[in-house]
Amino acid sequence: IKKQSVIPVAMYGGRNAVTMLPGGGIGPELMEYVREVFKYAGAPVDFEVINIDPHSEESNEFDYAITSIRRNGVAIKGNIETKSESAGVLSRNVALRNELDLYVNVLHCKSFPGIPARQKDIDIIVIRQNTEGEYAMLEHESVHGVVESMKVVTESNSDRVARYAFEFAKKNGRKKVTTIHKANIMKLSDGLFLETSRKIAKEYPEIEHNDMIIDNCCMQLVSKPHQFDVMIMTNLYGSIVSNVLCGLIGGAGILSGRNYGDHYAIFEPGTRNTGTAIAGKNVANPLAMLHASVDMLDHLGHKPHANLILDAIHKTIAEDHLLTPDLGGSAKSSDTMNHLSYTQGLI
Numbered sequence: 284i285k286k287q288s289v290i291p292v293a294m295y296g297g298r299n300a301v302t303m304l305p306g307g308g309i310g311p312e313l314m315e316y317v318r319e320v321f322k323y324a325g326a327p328v329d330f331e332v333i334n335i336d337p338h339s340e341e342s343n344e345f346d347y348a349i350t351s352i353r354r355n356g357v358a359i360k361g362n363i364e365t366k367s368e369s370a371g372v373l374s375r376n377v378a379l380r381n382e383l384d385l386y387v388n389v390l391h392c393k394s395f396p397g398i399p400a401r402q403k404d405i406d407i408i409v410i411r412q413n414t415e416g417e418y419a420m421l422e423h424e425s426v427h428g429v430v431e432s433m434k435v436v437t438e439s440n441s442d443r444v445a446r447y448a449f450e451f452a453k454k455n456g457r458k459k460v461t462t463i464h465k466a467n468i469m470k471l472s473d474g475l476f477l478e479t480s481r482k483i484a485k486e487y488p489e490i491e492h493n494d495m496i497i498d499n500c501c502m503q504l505v506s507k508p509h510q511f512d513v514m515i516m517t518n519l520y521g522s523i524v525s526n527v528l529c530g531l532i533g534g535a536g537i538l539s540g541r542n543y544g545d546h547y548a549i550f551e552p553g554t555r556n557t558g559t560a561i562a563g564k565n566v567a568n569p570l571a572m573l574h575a576s577v578d579m580l581d582h583l584g585h586k587p588h589a590n591l592i593l594d595a596i597h598k599t600i601a602e603d604h605l606l607t608p609d610l611g612g613s614a615k616s617s618d619t620m621n622h623l624s625y626t627q628g629l630i
């Protein structure tokens with residue numbers, strides 16, 4: 284078996300260099316919070332900040348971002364907007380993941396103490412194919428009024444995402460992997476994804492494997508989510524299922540998502556929202572991006588700093604209940620941040 288994710292990371296004088304892509308909407312303010320806690324926690328990380336122009340198709344910054352991530356190995360990002368209405372302008376978020384071959388997205392949906400939610404004690408890992416499927420970005424109008432959109436499923440990508448899921452399950456003491464699909468309708472594409480996961484499952488007899496059709500999966504997630512442990516699926520189903528799960532445990536402002544390939548890693552909020560409507564209002568929940576920054580510290584091997592920040596979050600949310608409006612509270616983003624820094628005695 285090929286060794287997973289051996290990622291070289293840049294380190295200068297004992298400090299890591301990390302690419303920071305703030306993106307649009309609430310991205311820049313959330314990044315400020317990350318820099319604030321990193322300063323107080325003494326995290327040995329220097330950021331290389333790159334702002335990508337959402338209006339221009341010809342973006343030097345985009346190429347610079349790719350070069351920077353290739354050099355540093357690691358990035359933290361907000362959602363990059365595509366402002367042009369033209370169909371020819373592709374999403375930079377998708378292009379970035381494809382260019383760097385970040386073939387797997389991992390979302391750990393775990394209930395948080397102190398956060399009001401529709402379901403309790405959720406602990407589900409969503410592993411999503413991150414570079415093809417319905418996000419192949421191959422659409423065209425073949426004749427006027429007829430649009431075709433290609434969903435691309437390859438055996439090699441289905442193989443490595445399934446392998447990633449079973450290895451993850453094995454390393455983390457997980458018991459079951461469920462493949463989510465629509466192979467009854469998309470017999471060839473989802474059929475290949477499902478068959479490949481069944482083939483890989485045979486190499487892991489100690490881990491239970493089953494599968495479920497995406498529509499039933501959505502119903503089960505809302506009514507009986509505790510039956511799920513590790514889930515794998517193609518790109519678009521992954522986006523939808525991730526959003527359902529975030530909704531179950533308290534919304535878009537909490538969870539982080541991780542994008543991995545064999546060489547690079549990008550950390551970001553789990554639902555990848557821009558949050559344009561709430562930008563600059565001091566109401567955005569800082570937790571999703573803070574959790575992304577904690578994932579990043581973990582990845583870089585700075586466990587003590589990661590734990591320091593996690594403890595501060597726990598005290599602020601679970602013990603002192605400084606909740607932002609998306610969680611039903613009345614705290615401003617800055618109230619949560621100030622409390623978080625003081626509570627931990629970081630200042």
Ligand code: ADP
Nearest residue numbers: 535536555556557558559561567568569571609
């Ligand atoms: P999209 O990027 O898909 O257009 P939005 O940016 O509109 O999504 O975000 C979806 C919803 O989630 C919005 O209601 C937005 O306010 C909310 N949201 C996203 N991130 C946060 C956050 N960090 N704090 C609070 N609400 C958030």
Ligand code: MG
Nearest residue numbers: 556557558559
């Ligand atoms: Mg939006």
